[in-house]
Amino acid sequence: MDLNPTPQERQFRDELRAWLEAHAPRDWEARQSATASREASMEARFAFLRDWQRQVYEAGWAGLSWPKEYGGRGATLMEKAIFTEEMARIGAPPLPGILGLELVGPTIIAFGAEEQKQRYLAKILSGEEIWCQGFSEPNAGSDLAALRTAAALDGDHFIVNGQKVWTSYGWASDWCELVVRTDAAAEKHKGLTVLLVDMHSPGVEVRPLRQMTGETEFNELFFDNVRVPAANVVGRVNDGWNVALGTLMHERALLGAGLQITFKRQFTRLAELARRIERNGRPAAEDPVIRQKLAQCYAEIEIMRLNQMRAISRVMETGKPGPEGSIQKIFWSELNQRFQQIAMELLGPYGQLTRGSEFAFDDGQWAYTWLRARGNTIEAGTSEIQRNIVGHFVLGLPKSY
């Protein structure tokens, strides 16, 4: 056990930090609070982000852990964690092609045909083509394998009909990794296929799904007789469940990364506010109840970082995630809900003020993060599904469903 960075890790971090300090746009947070019309600013912001990804790509930092033959750097998992940490530390804008970089790209690398790799991977890295994931459906959420969007073979094309929901970046995407049912007679896990679908095809309709924060992070996708070349199958027909599971494993590993830095930045700010805000005639930072709650949050944020370091070490050593990896999603999502609640409690009546309110702290950021955290225990596998996974796959209890 040695938690000091290796010389290579230190060098990697130094190089990356120097590059980010020289190139990362510093006005990103200001742009987010722009008060221009929401729709217009969403597209303008997205163009700005695409430009940012292109710079990251040109400097060789995109697709860090992808193999070198596909344009990546063959970086270790630890280096990848360093990348997400440094991005969060400097407050760099997110990469808009994140789903391609983290989910679709690795899936194509693992299961795709050589022509698919040649066709798609480079454009995922550069951000020239943005990807989304068509997985969940109105009647297939936690029970994903019950999905009903159907694809029927017609010559050398599939004809796709159905509906997807909760699609992040759907409105901005050029391509979609779509899971469809190709054999209605087979058992539910055995009749699925993964298709790469051009989102500009006739019959594809994207509708924004407005969430409780007022944003439209997610979309509904409608497929009405959409023709998809049979060559766009990833892996084998009716073997889509394995391909999709591979993608979901990446999703679970990805979402927690970098969050500990974001949480610590928020914590630092909150501690600063606690020293300024009055509560019962003295600074809130001196209130024993607030102190206890904030200290508990800090402890948990730190433990989340430690669990992640352990999980990364384990994967690097054995190639397999250990039990500490399987609890990360539950841990960070539930932690964030408690953390945001404590922030609201500390800020008092001011906490509820939203973006644009004259008296809001940090331009209403805390009201937003409190609301947004509500989704954390639902997205990317609910806490209930995660506990089922831990119970069955880690502890070996009989499957409950």
Next chain:
Amino acid sequence: MQFGLTETQQVLKNSAREFFSAECPIAEVRRMMETPTAYDAALWQKMAHQGWTGVIFDEEYGGLGLGLVEMAVALEEMGRALLPGPYLSTVLLAGVAIDAAGTAAQKCKYLSRISMGEAHATLALLEASACWDPDAVQLNAHPTPAGFALNGRKMFVPDAATADFLVCAARRGPDLGLFIVPTGARGLAVSALPAIDETRKLYQVAFADVPVAEEDFLAIGDSARAALDRALAVATVALAAEMVGGMQRIMEIAVEYAKARKQFGKPIGQFQAVQHLCADMLLLTESSRSAAYYAAWALQERAPEAEVAVSIAKAYASDAYREVGNRAIQVQGGMGFTWENNVHLYYKRAKASELMFGDASYHRERIARTVIDKAIDKL
């Protein structure tokens, strides 16, 4: 960066697991806890022979010279076995305090005997106020021609009845001092404080003009405080690691039960209400483990964040061990509430451990002093 046991550490862990499951099975724990001191001389000699009693001390003083991560590995296995007796108090409280503050002569006389398994000892810190902060110490030490005389009363002293000597925190005027006091000294009276955890006995120790020879005076002022802080930090990490071992064990017991016990024609572990209790146990145990090993490493490296890391480990494990215990009992239903079931032994150790060296609230306040009162400049 590598956050996992090295091969050597893994070997150590395996051999500790083997040793304690062979030498200290749960039947033996039950037998020992029924005795007045929960101590077994033969077991202690075997542990000394393995080197456990000197695991972190210099070879010069009869130790193995290993680090605090290795110590944590050993303690995790002791916690799993629910090892009764004076290990924590002898090696990690008294031993570390003497190691930190003692002269070469004192270490030869006292630390070597601890390492070799020839002496048992403990730390007498708490008083009637039951406050873990050394500032609360009031027991009086006044100078005499031959050394010092101690007057007052210590409370919640672990394993005092098996101890050959105590490291006693006392006040000489305004200054905190540490003194080595043989338990056979004139005027010293040890009496039991029967408590929940019968595997680790607690005592009160009364001092009526107890003489301490000049050569048994250990430290005064800043150096006494530093030695006491070090001993408490090391023992706190050791305890946190021990708690992880206990959590792991009762989680396993509960999961096995959930697989075997059938109701409504199915193993109860198939019901999500039960399964989710088990998943929570895993989350609490693994998170406690990450925090305990990190604290051991930080303390070993004397890293600047070590103090906060120790408090995080103890705060988290204090709540976690109790909550794992609650779930492990709940999963086993009525069986979990019986004397015959072993989980209550761990549940009681969990409560005693929670209260030892400061509970979760105490350590959260310590965390707050750093992370709220001082701005964090390093993420």
